[in-house]
Amino acid sequence: MIYLDYQSTTPLAPEARDAMLRWLDGPDGTAFGNPHSPHKMGRQAKAGIELARERVAALLPPGGRVIFTGNACEAINLAMRGSGSGGSIAMSAIEHAAVYDTARALGGAHILNVSNEGLCNTAQDVPDDCRLIAVMQVNNEIGTIQPTVDWHRKAKEAGALFLIDAVQAYGKMEITHADMIAISAHKFHGPKGIGALWVRDGVELDPQITGGMQEGDRSGTLSPALVAGMGAAAHLAKEQRQRDGEHTLNLWNRARELFSDWELNGGEDARWQGNLNMRREGLDVNRLMSECRNVMFSAGSACASGSGKTSHVLKAIGLSDAQAKSSIRVGFGRYTTMEQLEEGAAAINAAVKDQGL
Numbered sequence: 401m402i403y404l405d406y407q408s409t410t411p412l413a414p415e416a417r418d419a420m421l422r423w424l425d426g427p428d429g430t431a432f433g434n435p436h437s438p439h440k441m442g443r444q445a446k447a448g449i450e451l452a453r454e455r456v457a458a459l460l461p462p463g464g465r466v467i468f469t470g471n472a473c474e475a476i477n478l479a480m481r482g483s484g485s486g487g488s489i490a491m492s493a494i495e496h497a498a499v500y501d502t503a504r505a506l507g508g509a510h511i512l513n514v515s516n517e518g519l520c521n522t523a524q525d526v527p528d529d530c531r532l533i534a535v536m537q538v539n540n541e542i543g544t545i546q547p548t549v550d551w552h553r554k555a556k557e558a559g560a561l562f563l564i565d566a567v568q569a570y571g572k573m574e575i576t577h578a579d580m581i582a583i584s585a586h587k588f589h590g591p592k593g594i595g596a597l598w599v600r601d602g603v604e605l606d607p608q609i610t611g612g613m614q615e616g617d618r619s620g621t622l623s624p625a626l627v628a629g630m631g632a633a634a635h636l637a638k639e640q641r642q643r644d645g646e647h648t649l650n651l652w653n654r655a656r657e658l659f660s661d662w663e664l665n666g667g668e669d670a671r672w673q674g675n676l677n678m679r680r681e682g683l684d685v686n687r688l689m690s691e692c693r694n695v696m697f698s699a700g701s702a703c704a705s706g707s708g709k710t711s712h713v714l715k716a717i718g719l720s721d722a723q724a725k726s727s728i729r730v731g732f733g734r735y736t737t738m739e740q741l742e743e744g745a746a747a748i749n750a751a752v753k754d755q756g757l
């Protein structure tokens with residue numbers, strides 16, 4: 401199997417797995433305590449959680465709090481639903497469904513256009529009653545990097561809060577200038593089932609899950625194993641960020657050679673290089689995927705693929721239905737070897753050739 405679907409999820413780092421195992425004790429151990437219990441075992445687990453919180457926060461701006469959640473969808477819902485009501489929510493046309501569908505469910509959604517390059521610029525108005533602007537940092541489908549610093553300034557001018565969905569950016573680049581930032585551990589080699597919302601000091605949230613209020617703004621017993629795994633993954637991402645970036649750039653340069661007959665979706669420059677979304681005219685993507693069963697890649701975003709719906713992101717950057725439906729996304733990163741990339745590309749290109757293209 402060759403895994404080229406890093407935007408969907410990433411392999412668990414061995415260091416994160418080790419950090420988790422320590423908290424998966426059975427009845428003979430002492431590390432299964434409830435982190436919210438005041439006794440010794442509880443306090444031990446709580447210390448593990450606080451260490452992880454510091455590690456996660458180390459890649460986020462100063463002056464805020466980290467709230468652990470079940471995933472990024474929950475973090476985004478807490479941010480969007482908990483930060484106010486009424487008024488409109490402005491968001492880029494290429495937001496993930498977590499933001500896009502939540503804004504539409506809340507009513508008053510205002511869509512911000514993106515260019516054919518996949519960039520959402522600030523030379524466009526937001527509604528007068530705008531209470532929240534949401535612009536993601538790195539797009540999950542096409543990898544383009546949005547001008548979030550400019551959008552933060554615009555939000556402040558408009559008197560609105562600014563939310564960054566940084567799920568595909570965290571651990572890869574600086575994340576600054578926001579009121580709220582949502583992240584997810586499994587996108588940076590941590591475990592699935594844990595995410596976080598960073599909230600700037602002074603921003604109040606209405607809890608969306610009530611109960612014990614263990615996280616202040618969120619209820620539910622935390623899993624020390626998942627939290628520790630996320631913390632270890634964050635720590636590793638911080639230590640390896642430069643190396644990961646250089647490795648990914650090498651893979652990108654080779655991938656562009658290997659797929660030189662393909663058309664790139666989204667601009668070449670402002671992008672995370674671990675995401676290659678591209679198209680071939682006339683390509684039958686379903687057939688391609690069934691003929692390349694040992695290569696894991698995606699037809700658009702993992703959430704949209706399989707739904708039969710045309711990707712709203714590819715449409716927003718001006719692709720026709722036919723162009724969007726002849727597109728695939730190849731994603732790679734820290735643990736992808738050059739050999740895997742070459743072997744995967746060879747299998748994909750051979751199957752494309754079989755389609756007479």
Ligand code: PLP
Nearest residue numbers: 471472473496498540565567584
């Ligand atoms: N936002 C972006 C940009 C994503 O890529 C994803 C996951 O695909 C999410 C939000 C949702 O993350 P989670 O799986 O943690 O709910």
